Amino acid sequence: MEPLRLPVLCWGTILCVSLVAAGPAAPHEEDSIMPFPVSVSKTNLEITRLCRFCDVEASTCTGKGTCEVECNKTAICPDVNEVCVTIWRKRDDNVTFDTLCHNPAHKLYGLVLDDYNNSKCTMKEKKGMGAQFFICSCIEDECNRHILFDQNAHVVAVIIVSLVPLLVMAVVVIVFFYCYRVYLQPPAPSTHKKGAPLDFSNAPIMSDEGSDSSSTLANNLNHNTELLPIELDALVGKGRFAEVYKAKLKQGSSAREEMSFETVAVKIFQYEEYASWKNEKDVFSDADLRHENVLHFLTAEERKVQRQYWLITAYQPLGNLQEYLSHNVISWHDLWLLGSSLARGVAHLHSDQTPCARCKVSVAHRDIKSSNILVKKDLTCCLCDFGLALRLDSSLSVDELANSGQVGTARYMAPEVLESRINLENIESFKQADVYSMALVLWEIISRCSAIGEVKEYEPPFGNLREHPCVESMKDSVVRDKGRPEIPDSWTSHAGIQTVCATIEECWDHDPEARLTAQCVAERFDDLDFLDNKLSDRSDSEEKIPEEIIIVDEK
Structure with a gap:
């Protein structure tokens, strides 16, 4: 007992x-x-309402608690379907109210009144309106006079x-x-000795030569909340949100065994850049993203002691495409390898199916540029830096897509992105903007190919503009003047490059709907395979890339 x-x-x-x-x-x-407010359907709206009705009025309302609008005018709504609406705006230190009648069947400032069947006017914040913007709607007479910002305490x-x-x-x-558990259940026997080393023997790891392995020591350890034994080596890249280091991942199955190392890349985000780290981690974590032309992801870690977030990936010693082109003149065969692999990588991101015909979520990169593309040892490309990427889930609403904002690097932005007029009703619009950016990268690759004749020093697209052009200067050049990088006549003397140039011009068309898909570009490169075999004049690069390059990303 x-x-x-x-x-x-x-x-x-x-x-x-x-x-x-x-x-x-x-x-x-x-x-x-x-009592809950009685639901009122559209068929019961037979009598027009009385609503507070003023144009923009200044206000002292702080946007918290309960406020009363500074409007003394009451109007009879002209339409029986109209409801009372109040809008509260704050731009800088200026606070204003709008009070009006509006038919919820029609959009107001591009917004749908989807919560008007209320007796009280409860404010809801709307993003992407250029200022702090709250709106409420209700169906009782003069109900838009008193507004609620907080729920009833x-x-x-x-x-x-x-x-x-x-x-x-x-x-x-x-x-x-x-x-x-403490007093009645007997303790479970423990088989692990305190201080004993972790056994890594059954955890395969990516090697420098085979960077596309399907399973990693990183993932196995991270599931056990173990931080990887990584030693940072050298800074190899620096961007807006993070720094990239070449690093050594220690390996060894026991304490008596000689420790070995594998080379990896570590992208380090500071604590304040958590959102960018999380977005890239979430995109990388999708197993369906794996592809030979997408950077191989190992794991993600939160380093609390250093107050940092880490992404650990395969290391590509040749660096990014921009640096590679800056230091190397390439052959037609190299051009074909770089261009076709780039197109295949973007096509895989945009596709809603894996190569095995399994459904996957499409991804828009939204910052395709030569410094966000790595060159592998076999001179094929792999896409990296998914900090601004967007998973194009069909369940995303227009408001959620609009909140993604105008992102990317101004030099590589499509005309519709520069003008902030991307079609949010169609997720294909984000893919079309990626294709425009990809066309500029293909132009960069051609500009350093020996098959075009005289090869000039490397310069980025729109090289006549300053080093980091702003959105407004790019808008003048791309939208107003409809400018594009020059394609000299000498480039079209080579049959293969002539086809690639024609493809580029279709990809950077001003009309997004007229652009090719990334899959179509990949298929055109496949069709050029016979030319690659026929015209290949592959030779060693005229200049050699340095062993270590610090890459500063373009803002």
């Missing part, structure tokens, strides 16, 4: 505490019951009081099971 005393005592405690906690809440809840209090008994019970149950 002795072992049963503790469970009986604990369950008695549960019953007593539950009765005490639940007892005083009942009358309080009864006093707090508020009394209702919140009732909910909290209602949850207290459940929380108390949960705590008591946890205490009971803790006591049971």
Whole structure:
């Protein structure tokens, strides 16, 4: 009987505490019951309403709690379907109210009034309106005079009081099971000796030569919350959100075995860049993203001691495409390898199917440029830097797509992105913007090919503009003047390059709908395979890339 005393005592405690906690809440809840507003359908809106109706009026409302609009005019709505609306805006230190009647069947400032069937005007914030913007709508006479920014505190209090008994019970149950495990359950035998090294013997790892392995030591360890034994070596890249280091990943199956190293790349984000790290981690974590022309991802880590977030990937010693082209003149065969692999990588991102015909979520990169493309040892490309990437899930609403904002590097932005007029109703619009950027990268590759004749020093697209052009200067050149990088006549003397140039011109068309898809570009490169075999004049590069290059990303 002795072992049963503790469970009986604990369950008695549960019953007593539950009765005490639940007892005083009942009358309080009864006093707090508020009737729900009666739902009013469109067919019941037979009498026009009275609404507060003023143009823009200055206000002292802080956007918190309850406010009363500074409008003394009451108007009869002209249409029986119209409801009362109040809009609160704050731009800098200027606060204004708009009060009006509006038919919810029509958009207001591009917004749909989807929550108007209320007796009270409860504000909801809308993003992407150029200022702090709240709007509410309701169906009672003059209901847009008093507006609510916060929910009724009394209702919140009732909910909290209602949850207290459940929380108390949960705590008591946890205490009971803790006591049971400590005092009644025998301890489980342990097979791990304190201080013994972790066994890595069954965890395969990417090597420098085979960077596309399907499983990694990184993933195995990270699932056990173990930080990888990584030693940072040298800074090899620096961008807007992070720095990239060449690093050594230590390996060894036991303490007696000689420690070996594998070379990896570590992208380090500071704590304030958490959003960018998380977005790139979430994109990389999709197993369907794996592709030979997408940078191979190992794992992601939160380094709390250093207050940093890490992404660990395969290391590509040749660096990014921009640096490679800056230091090397390439052959037609090299051009074909770089261009075709780039197109295949973008096509894989944009595709809604894997190569095995399994459904996947399409991804728009949204920052394709030569410094975000790495060159592998076989002179094929792999896409990297997915900090601005967008998963084009069909469930995304127009508002969620609009909140993604105008992102990317100005030099590589498509005309519609520069003008902030991308078609949010069609997710293909984001892919079309990627294709425009890819066309500029293909132009860069051709500009350093020996098959065009005289090869000039490397310069980026629109090289006549300053080093980091702003959106406005790019808008003048690309949108107003419809300018594009020059394609000299000498480039078309080579049959293969002539085809690639024609493809580029179709990809950077001003009309997004007229552009080719990335898959179509990849197929055109496949059709050039016979020319690659026929015209290949592959030779060693005229200049050699340095062993270590620090890359500063273009903002």
